Amino acid sequence: MTTVAQELAPTGVLRAAINLGNFLLVTGRSEAGDPQGVSPDMARAIAERLGVPVRYVPFTGPGALADAVDDDAWDIGLIGAEPTRAEKIDFTPAYVEIEASYIVPAGSPLRTIADVDRPGVRIAVMGRSAYDLWLERNIRHATLVRASSIPNAVQRFADEGLEALAGLRPGLITDLQGLPGARILDGRFTAVQQAIGTRKANVAGAAFLTEFVEEAKASGLVARLIERHGVAGRLTVAPPGRDD
DSSP states (O other): OOHHHHHHOTTSSEEEEEETTOTTTOOEEOTTSOEESHHHHHHHHHHHHHTSOEEEEEESSHHHHHHGGGGTOOSEEEEEOOTTGGGTEEEOOOSEEEEEEEEEOTTOSOOSTGGGSSTTOEEEEETTSHHHHHHHHHOSSSEEEEESSHHHHHHHHHHTTOSEEEEEHHHHHHHGGGSTTOEEOSSOSEEEEEEEEEETTOHHHHHHHHHHHHHHHHHTHHHHHHHHTTOBTTBEEOOOOOOO
16 A cells, blocks of 8 residues: 555545535435535545545534544544644645625624624524634624534524524525524625545645645536535635645
């Protein structure tokens, strides 16, 4: 085996951790029960490049996936690249981006993204999501009200009369259907950078993954996967990574 294959598939199989909680990147299941979508297809393409089979390791949310990097549960993980996670995971540049914004209730005086970060404003958010971690670092005056899942965050927003609901814009568009009079604020407070990570010890593997992601964007592979899985207009191919 090459050094890259030894690092990324030491058992002879590429164990790819998949966040089932991202409905844009995991859009279904195969007859065998494997996740289907843009991120599983990216993992499969990496395994094909390495010449090994892929085995999906599903997680219900990104926090648990990131935590498992210390448990030798997976070889690559497909989640949002975020500085807190990057303390233990070496991430590629993003392959897709997803805008994050806010819903505010009917009659809200909040008009802009900047308006939300004010004393007395309570923001419902899915705990340990990439955008929650961004808000934790950047919100100065508002209060974050964390929930265990996206549906629970929507429920708390509605039931507790909270001033804002944070989420990925495509999901917020769907959430609006159950929130009469609510609206999504224009703009974004961040764009979640969906990337591929591996353990920091995998230096050769990380370099290979970065090269693969950049090639996948440039060749149109990522765009084709977005189209294939019916998420065009909701996922955006990320721009080329920076040259360090």
